[in-house]
Amino acid sequence: MPVNSILGVFAKSPLKPLEQHIDKVHECAVLLVPFFDATVAGDWDEAVKIRKQISMLEKEADSLKREIRLTLPGGLFMPVERTDLLELLTQQDKIANKAKDISGRMIGRQLVIPQPVQEAFNAYLKRCLDAVTLAKQAINELDDLLETGFRGREVDLVAKMINELDSIEEDSDDLQIQVRRQLYAVESELNPVDVMFLYKVIEWVGGLADLAERVGSRLELMLARN
Amino acid sequence: MVDVLVTNGPVLIGIAAAFGFLMAWSIGANDVANAMGTSVGSNAITIKQAIIIAMIFEFAGAFLAGGEVTSTIRNGIIDAAYFTDVPEYLVYGMIGSLLAAGIWLVVASALGWPVSTTHSIIGAIIGFAAVGVSVDSVEWGKVVGIVGSWVVTPAISGFIAYTIFQSVQKLIFNTDDPLANAKRYVPFYMALAGFVMSLVTITKGLKHVGLHFSTLEAYLLAGAVALAVGIFGKVAISRLKMSNKADRQTQFGNVEKVFAILMVVTACCMAFAHGSNDVANAIGPLAAVVSVVESGGVIGSKSVLAWWILPLGAVGIVLGLALFGKRVMQTIGKNITHLTPSRGFAAELAAASTVVIASGTGLPISTTQTLVGAVLGVGMARGIAAINIGVVRNIVVSWVVTLPAGAGLSIIFFYIIKDIFS
Numbered sequence: 001m002p003v004n005s006i007l008g009v010f011a012k013s014p015l016k017p018l019e020q021h022i023d024k025v026h027e028c029a030v031l032l033v034p035f036f037d038a039t040v041a042g043d044w045d046e047a048v049k050i051r052k053q054i055s056m057l058e059k060e061a062d063s064l065k066r067e068i069r070l071t072l073p074g075g076l077f078m079p080v081e082r083t084d085l086l087e088l089l090t091q092q093d094k095i096a097n098k099a100k101d102i103s104g105r106m107i108g109r110q111l112v113i114p115q116p117v118q119e120a121f122n123a124y125l126k127r128c129l130d131a132v133t134l135a136k137q138a139i140n141e142l143d144d145l146l147e148t149g150f151r152g153r154e155v156d157l158v159a160k161m162i163n164e165l166d167s168i169e170e171d172s173d174d175l176q177i178q179v180r181r182q183l184y185a186v187e188s189e190l191n192p193v194d195v196m197f198l199y200k201v202i203e204w205v206g207g208l209a210d211l212a213e214r215v216g217s218r219l220e221l222m223l224a225r226n
Numbered sequence: 227m228v229d230v231l232v233t234n235g236p237v238l239i240g241i242a243a244a245f246g247f248l249m250a251w252s253i254g255a256n257d258v259a260n261a262m263g264t265s266v267g268s269n270a271i272t273i274k275q276a277i278i279i280a281m282i283f284e285f286a287g288a289f290l291a292g293g294e295v296t297s298t299i300r301n302g303i304i305d306a307a308y309f310t311d312v313p314e315y316l317v318y319g320m321i322g323s324l325l326a327a328g329i330w331l332v333v334a335s336a337l338g339w340p341v342s343t344t345h346s347i348i349g350a351i352i353g354f355a356a357v358g359v360s361v362d363s364v365e366w367g368k369v370v371g372i373v374g375s376w377v378v379t380p381a382i383s384g385f386i387a388y389t390i391f392q393s394v395q396k397l398i399f400n401t402d403d404p405l406a407n408a409k410r411y412v413p414f415y416m417a418l419a420g421f422v423m424s425l426v427t428i429t430k431g432l433k434h435v436g437l438h439f440s441t442l443e444a445y446l447l448a449g450a451v452a453l454a455v456g457i458f459g460k461v462a463i464s465r466l467k468m469s470n471k472a473d474r475q476t477q478f479g480n481v482e483k484v485f486a487i488l489m490v491v492t493a494c495c496m497a498f499a500h501g502s503n504d505v506a507n508a509i510g511p512l513a514a515v516v517s518v519v520e521s522g523g524v525i526g527s528k529s530v531l532a533w534w535i536l537p538l539g540a541v542g543i544v545l546g547l548a549l550f551g552k553r554v555m556q557t558i559g560k561n562i563t564h565l566t567p568s569r570g571f572a573a574e575l576a577a578a579s580t581v582v583i584a585s586g587t588g589l590p591i592s593t594t595q596t597l598v599g600a601v602l603g604v605g606m607a608r609g610i611a612a613i614n615i616g617v618v619r620n621i622v623v624s625w626v627v628t629l630p631a632g633a634g635l636s637i638i639f640f641y642i643i644k645d646i647f648s
Contacts (some may be wrong), residue, residue, distance in 0.1 A: 006260045006263050006594055006601075007263065008266075008340070008614055008617040009598055009601055009618060010565055010601075010613065010614070010615055011611075011612035011613060011614040012612065013611030013612055014611065015611050041616045045591045075614070075615045075616050076606055076612045076613065076614060076615065077602070077612070077613040077614075077615050078612050079608035079609070079610070079611070087556045096591070129464055144478060146608075146609075146611055147478045147566070147568075149391070149392075149395050149399070149607055149609050151395070151400065151608070152395070152399070152400030153400055153402075154399075168387075
């Protein structure tokens with residue numbers, strides 16, 4: 001329809017798709033819990049199945065990302081900076097990529113978290129995913145932020161969430177040290193190459209929390225500019 | 227020469243009335259959609275409700291408050307002194323202008339350009355007067371004032387919209403209990419809308435209908451209307467059904483429901499304002515033709531408006547709306563707008579107030595552009611997710627193009643009509 005009505009003035013909101021994107025990313029990342037459970041149980045068929053799901057969700061997030069970028073041309077007048085939005089999107093998308101990398105590496109090398117480390121590792125993984133969940137919640141506040149014109153109480157609320165995100169990330173760092181220490185204690189009994197990759201996987205899982213924190217700080221930056 | 231007017235008088239009036247009616251019709255069919263679009267787009271009212279509201283309030287606005295702008299278009303743009311010897315030129319020119327503006331509107335809407343009826347008709351009148359008669363016959367001082375108002379009014383309405391939206395943020399959204407505050411303050415916004423609309427109508431419009439009020443009476447009456455609107459709002463809000471989940475997200479949803487009721491009121495204002503300003507585009511030229519012909523060639527700048535002219539324009543708008551409005555609104559309704567009632571109301575109230583005040587002072591302005599200005603104002607207050615600056619630019623460009631286009635066409639029609647009758 002030719003835009004000869006006033007409604008042509010209103011462009012598609014990028015905020016809702018951004019929320020959908022982080023929801024997808026979150027859905028993708030939390031699949032790591034059943035994935036690691038399956039590897040520990042030695043059920044590689046199940047693990048491969050979950051890995052496929054992760055990869056599929058990552059692809060969906062990717063296409064959402066592309067769509068948002070395409071519908072966010074210059075020449076839009078928005079309450080937040082376009083560059084901030086795009087940067088936020090990039091960070092969000094990296095979380096899904098990281099989840100895919102982790103599951104891919106585990107499958108590729110048939111890695112299993114060694115039994116003595118499992119408990120600490122699970123706690124660590126959950127904490128990192130907590131960070132992703134919180135990042136998702138913060139992004140989902142964008143709707144309400146728009147309602148309130150990006151100021152006032154709603155901004156304080158989001159700022160509080162971002163602070164919490166920071167503390168979760170610190171938490172996960174501490175947990176990471178524990179996991180590494182426990183792995184170090186048993187590493188002489190394991191295949192050295194596997195151990196190398198296990199350290200790598202542990203690092204990547206921590207990367208999830210790092211990225212979630214970065215999503216938070218991007219959001220914070222976006223709000224601070226206003 | 228004046229014989230032409232005597233012998234062909236009824237024919238000329240008939241032609242002018244027909245074109246004026248068609249113009250009013252096309253305003254009703256196309257232009258009203260812009261005035262009502264924001265209300266429909268933010269789902270505050272249905273298409274059917276929009277059409278009913280538009281019919282009633284467009285008519286009321288055109289009939290009650292359309293007089294000032296009509297007289298500006300009739301005899302405010304051109305200097306009657308230049309037509310004393312050739313009154314028939316004024317008649318031809320006005321008919322040519324109606325035709326020119328009408329055709330330009332058809333072409334533009336076929337091409338999808340957002341042009342303004344007001345700009346087309348003003349351009350057309352300037353065109354035939356400056357080229358067909360004499361460059362000096364145009365009251366350039368007034369024209370500059372009118373064109374200037376096209377720049378100023380969107381800015382003013384943007385500023386008002388910004389202020390209204392900021393006040394809404396302060397009083398309602400950024401509080402502990404947005405819903406309770408929405409219920410408390412929204413009736414006041416309704417009363418404000420009612421007050422502005424009725425005050426302008428009473429002080430400026432009703433004298434054309436033959437009613438006169440003193441200033442005090444006018445304020446009292448407007449106050450009474452405002453009170454009535456406020457009470458109506460209070461009752462309507464108290465009857466709303468809310469989902470009573472306590473989280474913040476649903477709370478904002480409920481707040482928007484309260485604003486949706488407010489938007490019914492501002493939609494009425496918008497239709498009223500649009501009717502009051504835009505009816506003149508159709509019937510201003512007609513009024514000029516009628517007064518010249520009926521006085522036998524004497525151009526009296528202060529002659530009263532023939533009684534049937536305003537209602538003719540009003541009926542034309544309503545009929546256009548009734549027959550084609552639905553189709554136009556449906557296409558609008560299908561476009562998903564990311565506009566919530568709290569933003570739509572701020573934009574509409576600002577635009578309607580600006581337009582109605584312009585109507586009261588007799589300034590012919592563009593309703594659409596005033597509304598766009600208001601939308602930008604809300605955008606500046608960070609209330610709208612994304613505004614297409616490209617489309618805004620198109621709207622601005624289209625009015626720059628519309629003036630010469632309307633002028634060119636009306637010059638052509640002026641000479642054709644002149645040849646036919648002489």
